[in-house]
Amino acid sequence: MRKRLRIGLFLIAIVVLIGGFKIYKYYQNHYVSSKIFENILERKEYSINKEDKVNVEIAIKPEWIPFETDKPQNQNIELDKSHNTNIVLQQVWNRGNDIYFSFHTTYDVGYNNGEFLYNMIINEDRTYTSAGSPEDFVLTDLQGNGIHAGQTGYGPGSDYSFGIEPSEYNKIKNGFKVKYSGMTLYEYSRK
Secondary structure, eight states, rough: HHHHHHHHHHHHHHHHHHHHHHHHHHHHHOOOHHHHHHHTTTTSSSSEEEEEEEEEEEEEEEEOOOSSSOSOOEEEEEEEEETEEEEEEEEOOOOOOOOEEEEEEOOOOSSEEEEEEESSSEOOTTTTEEEOOOOEEEEEESSSSSOOOOOOOSTTEEEEEEEEGGGHHHHHHEEEEEEEEEEEEEEEOOO
């Protein structure tokens, strides 16, 4: 009798664990934005349509620029939110030969359909093509005068970054504006 009870309890525990795992997977796939976004990019039950290029315009405040320290400054400041896409100033680092600004993108996508911004071309075969160019960055001081962007970078995901060389520091000391034209608007829907 005890042996049957143990076997029965063991089988119930297995069923509860499997059921719990299935509930967890269901929750992840339906309610966790990062998992939904991963499924969208992998085209798991989703179709994606490319729309148009979108400009992201943000302002960098002078207190975020580390002129006096070479220690990376982890800012994590949300600067823009549009098309279910959040642009975050993740880090600013005075590397000596430039001050490097790194931006991170996060997504608040819904389960059934919506839109998002991405800075790579999403191909039908689930691969990605970089479309990034230094010309995607237009930097200006507060009076609208141009600032030269040095090194630029892309990734992981839809993150991007640029550096400003010491010869331009005088132009950014009061803050500056960034117009980034590297984002493409995509629409998605569940199949």
